[in-house]
Amino acid sequence: MISPRGPNEKLGTLLSLAGISNAGLARRVNDLGAQRGLTLRYDKTSVARWVTKGMVPQGPVPHLIASAIGGKLGRPVPLEEIGLGDTDPAPEVGLAFPREVPEAVRTATDLWKVDLENRRGPGGGRWSDSLAGTFSVAAYATPVSRWLITPADASVARDAAVIAASPAAGAGHGSSILTAAASPAELSSYRVGHADAAKLREAAQEARRWDSKYGGGDWRSSMVPDCLRVEAAPLLLASYSDDVGRALFGATAELTRLAGWMAFDTGQHEAAQRYYIQALRLARAAADVPLGGYVLASMSLQATYRGFADEGVDLAQAALERNRGLATARTMSFFHLVEARAHARAGHAGPCSAALAAAESWLERSRGGDADPAWVDFYSYDRLAADAAECFRDLGVPAKVRQFTREALARPTEGFVRSHGLRLVVSAMAEAQAGELDAAVEAGARAVEVAGRISSQRTREYVLEMLRRLEPFRGERAVRELEERAKLVLAAPA
Numbered sequence: 001m002i003s004p005r006g007p008n009e010k011l012g013t014l015l016s017l018a019g020i021s022n023a024g025l026a027r028r029v030n031d032l033g034a035q036r037g038l039t040l041r042y043d044k045t046s047v048a049r050w051v052t053k054g055m056v057p058q059g060p061v062p063h064l065i066a067s068a069i070g071g072k073l074g075r076p077v078p079l080e081e082i083g084l085g086d087t088d089p090a091p092e093v094g095l096a097f098p099r100e101v102p103e104a105v106r107t108a109t110d111l112w113k114v115d116l117e118n119r120r121g122p123g124g125g126r127w128s129d130s131l132a133g134t135f136s137v138a139a140y141a142t143p144v145s146r147w148l149i150t151p152a153d154a155s156v157a158r159d160a161a162v163i164a165a166s167p168a169a170g171a172g173h174g175s176s177i178l179t180a181a182a183s184p185a186e187l188s189s190y191r192v193g194h195a196d197a198a199k200l201r202e203a204a205q206e207a208r209r210w211d212s213k214y215g216g217g218d219w220r221s222s223m224v225p226d227c228l229r230v231e232a233a234p235l236l237l238a239s240y241s242d243d244v245g246r247a248l249f250g251a252t253a254e255l256t257r258l259a260g261w262m263a264f265d266t267g268q269h270e271a272a273q274r275y276y277i278q279a280l281r282l283a284r285a286a287a288d289v290p291l292g293g294y295v296l297a298s299m300s301l302q303a304t305y306r307g308f309a310d311e312g313v314d315l316a317q318a319a320l321e322r323n324r325g326l327a328t329a330r331t332m333s334f335f336h337l338v339e340a341r342a343h344a345r346a347g348h349a350g351p352c353s354a355a356l357a358a359a360e361s362w363l364e365r366s367r368g369g370d371a372d373p374a375w376v377d378f379y380s381y382d383r384l385a386a387d388a389a390e391c392f393r394d395l396g397v398p399a400k401v402r403q404f405t406r407e408a409l410a411r412p413t414e415g416f417v418r419s420h421g422l423r424l425v426v427s428a429m430a431e432a433q434a435g436e437l438d439a440a441v442e443a444g445a446r447a448v449e450v451a452g453r454i455s456s457q458r459t460r461e462y463v464l465e466m467l468r469r470l471e472p473f474r475g476e477r478a479v480r481e482l483e484e485r486a487k488l489v490l491a492a493p494a
Contacts, residue, residue, distance in 0.1 A: 010083035011065075012051040018072040022047035028068035029061065040064075056084060063270065067135075076136040094274025097143035097281050101156050104285060105236045108256065108278045112229040135269040137308040140299055143277045144318055147296075151322055152287035156245035160190070160238050192240035192248055200235075200251035203227050205374055207258050212378065212416045215265060215456035224259045228252070250286035253279050254375060257295050264302050265418075267457035272302060290327040293319035294375060297338040304342045305458075312342030313351075328370045333362035334379050337387050344391035352391055359384055382411035386423050393426060401430040418459055421450030425462040429469045440470065441478045445485065452489040460490055 015025060022044035033040035040061070049055040056062070062084040070077035079085045094111035098104045207224050232252045240248060260275030276299050283292035296319035304312035316339035323332060340355035363384060366372070386408035392400035405427040409420075424447035431440035444466055451459050463486055473479045 006054045008051055008054045008083040010081060014069055014077070014082055015047075015051070018069050020069065020072055022051075025065070025068055028071070029064045032064045032067055033061070054083075076138070094278055095139055097146050097277055099146070101153050101158075101285055104281045108252075108282060109229075109233045109236065111274055111278055112225060112233055135273055135306060137303050137306070137311045139273060139277070140303070140311070140315065143280050144296065144299075144315065147280055147284055147292055148318055148322060151284055151289050151292055153285050155242050156240075156249060156285050157242040158238075158240055158245060190238040192235050192238050192244055194244055194247055196235050197244065197247035197251045200227070200232055200248070200255060201374070203231070204251060204254040204258060207255070208375065208378070211258065211262055211265070212418060213454075215418055215454035215459065224255055224262060228255055228259065246286050246288075248286075249282050250288045250291060253282035253286055253288065253291055253295070256282055257291075257298060261298055264298075264305075265456050265458050267461075269302065269306060273299075276302070289322055290331050290373060291375070293323045293327060293331070293335060294373075297335055300338050300342055304345045309342050309346035313339060313346060313348075316342055328372045328376075329362045329366040330370060330372050330379060331376050333359045333366065333384070334376060336362060337384055340391050341387055344394040347395070349395050352395065356384075356388055356391060378416065380411075382408050383419070385411075386419065386426070389423070389426050389430070393429065398430055398433045401426065402434060405430055417450060418454050418456050421447050421454065421456075421459050422462055424450065425459075425466045428466050432470055432473065437473055437476060437478070440473075441482050444470070444482050448482065448486045448489050451486075452492070463490065 015022075020028070025047050026042040026044055029042055030040045042057075046057075050057070050065075057065075062079055062082075065084070066077045066079055066082055069082065093114060094107070096107050098107055203224075207227075232248075232255060235248055236252065256275050257279035260272040260279060263269070263272035263275060276295055280292055280295045280299075283289075283295055296315050300312040300315035300319070303309075303315060316335060319335045320332065320339065323335065327335070336355050336359035340352050340359060343352035343355055363381065385404045389401045389404035389408060392398075392404065405423060408423050409427060424443045428440045428444035428447060431437075431443060447466065448463060451463050467483055467486055470479050470482070474483070
């Protein structure tokens with residue numbers, strides 16, 4: 001806690017405007033912290049000190065305060081509005097979408113450095129804790145607009161000898177040919193080859209498997225930002241031809257999107273947003289329009305999940321529009337599925353059904369020999385069925401939810417543990433709504449078992465929603481036992 005500096009009138013005024021008591025704010029901040037894996041024990045006295053004495057909590061807590069108040073007001077609340085604007089060491093890091101490639105490299109590498117600086121700070125912390133600003137769907141407007149207008153840069157060739165004074169992307173240690181601590185002279189003498197880009201793509205492929213099997217919060221996931229900082233950053237600052245540069249930017253964009261996806265899975269939405277923006281910019285440098293569309297689809301899923309379904313529709317449709325005639329049938333199917341998810345959450349039954357039909361049609365056109373990108377290899381009919389079930393859940397059509405959930409669960413999902421757990425949760429809710437309590441409890445128990453094996457805040461939130469849906473049946477012993485097992489799992493560190 002930073003020393004007092006006088007009453008924080010801005011915070012007091014906004015609390016009154018939002019109708020939040022001191023105890024209510026403390027509870028909300030503690031809950032948000034728990035979602036991030038933090039143990040916070042603030043109370044009404046703590047909040048009183050923030051307001052009357054100007055005490056400033058450290059770490060991500062100012063951002064949690066802003067998020068708590070923003071959630072009640074229904075809009076983003078910047079730190080400046082609550083009198084804590086000077087507590088953010090880098091409020092804009094990762095939010096810019098530069099027009100020129102050199103500046104894009106600097107912006108991305110600045111974002112990756114935050115991880116190292118955070119770990120060296122007092123008490124350390126998770127890699128995304130220092131990126132905990134307030135999520136704002138409006139931050140996607142400029143990046144998406146610039147990508148739609150110009151989805152590919154003219155040239156990305158780089159001669160590091162000419163720009164040897166370019167700053168390295170932060171200190172680090174690793175086994176790469178070129179470390180992030182390389183001097184300008186070392187950077188200027190290294191010529192990146194296709195083998196370097198291939199190594200990063202292999203890392204991305206492996207990280208996707210980790211994420212699906214263990215969740216975004218697993219220790220293996222922290223290796224993705226490590227790889228970006230230690231492996232990718234110095235390569236981007238070295239020399240390469242336009243052809244090699246495109247491959248390098250593409251591999252780096254994949255890893256950056258993955259860092260965002262893992263942050264999203266662990267409830268770090270503000271960090272995820274910044275990584276997604278940089279992934280989109282790197283995909284533009286790679287001239288990889290389908291990959292850019294995949295980033296937009298990820299943005300769409302996040303926006304929809306955060307309650308901005310109409311914006312989720314726009315993001316998915318932007319991915320579709322730019323990829324007509326470019327992306328493979330399987331890829332286009334997935335983009336339509338993401339569009340359907342957003343329509344369903346917005347309550348648009350007709351457009352949702354049309355998007356689902358388009359997704360199924362495109363998937364039927366896909367063939368084994370298609371040049372599908374590696375990042376879409378997770379997508380097949382079982383994923384379409386699983387998401388269709390969630391669409392009909394949001395639209396309130398329980399019969400369809402049961403139908404599609406059973407189809408999704410009928411297919412093997414050994415490599416996609418988290419997805420399997422989410423499907424079980426949806427199945428439990430659908431069976432409960434249909435009055436099939438035994439089936440609901442059985443699916444729910446299996447879902448809780450999966451939730452206990454992975455580190456995924458998103459999965460935990462699904463389980464909590466399942467428990468809420470089962471509350472009308474708490475008089476049943478089986479439901480109470482399921483609730484107790486779930487509470488034990490949810491109480492364990494993510």
